[in-house]
Amino acid sequence: MNDIRRTMLWVVFGMSLVMLWDQWQVYNGRQTTFFPSPTPVVAASGAAPSTSGVPSAIPQATAVASSADIAKATGSAAPQSGMAAAVHEQVVVKTDVLKVTFDTEGGSVVRTEFLKHVDMADSSRNFVLLDDSKERVYLAQSGLIAANGGPALPTHKAVMTLAPGERELQDGSQTLELRFESADVGGVKLIKTYTLTRGSYAMTVKHEVVNVGNTPVVPQLYLQLVRDGNKPPGESSFYFTFTGPAVYTEAKKYQKVSFEDIEKNKVDVEKSATNGYVAMVQHYFASAWLLGDGIQRDLFLRTVDTNLYSVGMIAPLQELAPGARKTVETTLFAGPQEETILESLAPGLELVKDYGWLTILAKPLYWLLVQLHNVISNWGWSIIALVVLLKIAFYWLNAKAYASMAKMKAVNPKITEMRERLKADPQKMQMEMMRIYREEKVNPMGGCFPIMIQIPVFIALYWVLLSSVEMRNTPWLGWIQDLSSPDPLFILPVVMALTTVLQTSLNPAPPDPLQAKMMWFLPLAFSVMFFFFPAGLVLYWITNNVLSIAQQWFINTRMGVPPKFHFPKF
Numbered sequence: 001m002n003d004i005r006r007t008m009l010w011v012v013f014g015m016s017l018v019m020l021w022d023q024w025q026v027y028n029g030r031q032t033t034f035f036p037s038p039t040p041v042v043a044a045s046g047a048a049p050s051t052s053g054v055p056s057a058i059p060q061a062t063a064v065a066s067s068a069d070i071a072k073a074t075g076s077a078a079p080q081s082g083m084a085a086a087v088h089e090q091v092v093v094k095t096d097v098l099k100v101t102f103d104t105e106g107g108s109v110v111r112t113e114f115l116k117h118v119d120m121a122d123s124s125r126n127f128v129l130l131d132d133s134k135e136r137v138y139l140a141q142s143g144l145i146a147a148n149g150g151p152a153l154p155t156h157k158a159v160m161t162l163a164p165g166e167r168e169l170q171d172g173s174q175t176l177e178l179r180f181e182s183a184d185v186g187g188v189k190l191i192k193t194y195t196l197t198r199g200s201y202a203m204t205v206k207h208e209v210v211n212v213g214n215t216p217v218v219p220q221l222y223l224q225l226v227r228d229g230n231k232p233p234g235e236s237s238f239y240f241t242f243t244g245p246a247v248y249t250e251a252k253k254y255q256k257v258s259f260e261d262i263e264k265n266k267v268d269v270e271k272s273a274t275n276g277y278v279a280m281v282q283h284y285f286a287s288a289w290l291l292g293d294g295i296q297r298d299l300f301l302r303t304v305d306t307n308l309y310s311v312g313m314i315a316p317l318q319e320l321a322p323g324a325r326k327t328v329e330t331t332l333f334a335g336p337q338e339e340t341i342l343e344s345l346a347p348g349l350e351l352v353k354d355y356g357w358l359t360i361l362a363k364p365l366y367w368l369l370v371q372l373h374n375v376i377s378n379w380g381w382s383i384i385a386l387v388v389l390l391k392i393a394f395y396w397l398n399a400k401a402y403a404s405m406a407k408m409k410a411v412n413p414k415i416t417e418m419r420e421r422l423k424a425d426p427q428k429m430q431m432e433m434m435r436i437y438r439e440e441k442v443n444p445m446g447g448c449f450p451i452m453i454q455i456p457v458f459i460a461l462y463w464v465l466l467s468s469v470e471m472r473n474t475p476w477l478g479w480i481q482d483l484s485s486p487d488p489l490f491i492l493p494v495v496m497a498l499t500t501v502l503q504t505s506l507n508p509a510p511p512d513p514l515q516a517k518m519m520w521f522l523p524l525a526f527s528v529m530f531f532f533f534p535a536g537l538v539l540y541w542i543t544n545n546v547l548s549i550a551q552q553w554f555i556n557t558r559m560g561v562p563p564k565f566h567f568p569k570f
Contacts, residue, residue: 108141206327383543471484
C-alpha cells in the first residue's frame, strides 16, 4: 500500500514539473505546449509590408491627446507630404558595426543589420534585428501629434527629404550624420537628424520641431517600436527566454509585458513618468527609445493589428509660437545586450538582459566571468574556471553534504536489514529507523540543506550563460565553434549524461527499492534536455558534475566509506 502511495506521489510530482515548465513557457510569451493555437502571421497581400501600411501604433487615448486626435493624425495610410501619391525611398548607410536602412517616409528605421554578428539559422548572413519584410515587421518610428484636437502634424507617414551627404562612415571619421526634413504639415516642419557613431549600436536622434505657420501650435513627440509577435527565427523552446516589449521607470523599475497580455488588455505599467525608456526585447538583442530624464512622457503598449504590437512614449512639448522651434534629443538603441554598454547608455537599460529574480546573484557572476575572460581570452575555458572558483568557494558546504551522505551510506546495511525484518509492521519500522539514525548521529536531510543553499547561485550562473551575447558564435575548442548553439556532434550532452549517472550512483541508494528506481527519473530526464541546450551551458554542468564526483569520492575515501556505485536494478 505504501509503495502504491509513493508511486502516485512521484507521478503527481513529475506531472507538476511538466505543468510548471509549460506555464513557464506561457509566462515568457510562448504558446502552451499542450494544444497550442496557431500563431497568426502578419498580413501581407503578396508583397512585403511597408511602413506606410502599418496601422496607427499610437495609443487610443492619452492624458494629453484624445483618441480622435490620434486617429486624425495617423489613421490614413496615405503619406503626409502634402501630395496624394508622394514617392518615398529607402536609403542604406553603413558604419563599422551597422548597416541601417532608413525610409524617407517618416525618416523611420526599417532595417538594422549587425556586421559583427552572424545569423544563427544561416551563418553566411549577418544578423538582422529590425526588419520590414514579408517574414517580419519590426520598426522604429517617431513623429508628431497635436494636443487638444489640433491640426494634423508630421507623423511617421510624412514623406521627408533626405539631405545630401555621406552614406558610409569613412576612415578617420567617428560619426555619420543623416538629416531628414518633412514638408509643412499643419504649419509645422519636423527635422530628424540621426548621428551614427563608430563602434556603437546607439544612434542619437535629434527631433527639431519648427512652427512655420501663423498660429501657435502645441505639438507632442512620440517614439515607438512596432513589432510582430513571432518568436525570433531559430530560437529553441528550451531556452526559456522572453520576447516582447518592456518599460522602465524609476518608480516601478523594469516591467516586461507579454504579447498575450497586450492582446487581453492586461497591461499594468506606469502610464506617466519623467524618466525611463521603452524597449523591445528578445534573446541576446534589444531595441529601445531613450529620452532624457526630466522630460515628461506618457507610456503606452497596444495591439496595432493582427499579431502586430507597439510600445512607445509621448512627450508633450511646450506651445510653439509662429517662427519658434523646439529641439528634443533622443537615442535609438538597436543592438546586442552587452551589459557594460547598456549600463553606459541609460539607467536600468542593462535590465533588458533579464536575469529575473536572481539578478542580485547573476550580475556579480557575470562580472567575475568577464574578468576571467580578460585573463584567459576564451569563453569556454572562462566558464570552466568560474565553476572551479565556485566549487572552491562552496567546498566546506559540499564537504558537509557529502560527509552526511557517506554516513548514510555506512548505515544503509542496517536500515536494509531492519526494513526486511519489520516489513510487516510499518509503524515499528519507522520508529526503529529513527532510533538507528539517532544512535549513529545521522541526519537524513543533512546532505540536502548545504546543496540547496547553493542552488540559487548555480541557477543564476545558468541565466548568465544563457543570456550573455558574448557566447554567441564564440568557439571553445575543436568541434565546438559556437557556445550558444547545441553541440553538433552531441559529445558534450553524452558526457553530461554519463557524469550525471555517475554522480547519482555515488549517492546512497534509498532503502525502498521503488524510491531507488524513481531517484533516477529526474537526473535522466534532465540529461535528455541537455541535448537541446547551448554547448556553453552543457560545459558548465559537466564541469560542475566532474568536480562534485571528485569531491564526493575524496570525502568518502577519507571517512573510510569506500566509494561504491549504486545502479538501479530494473
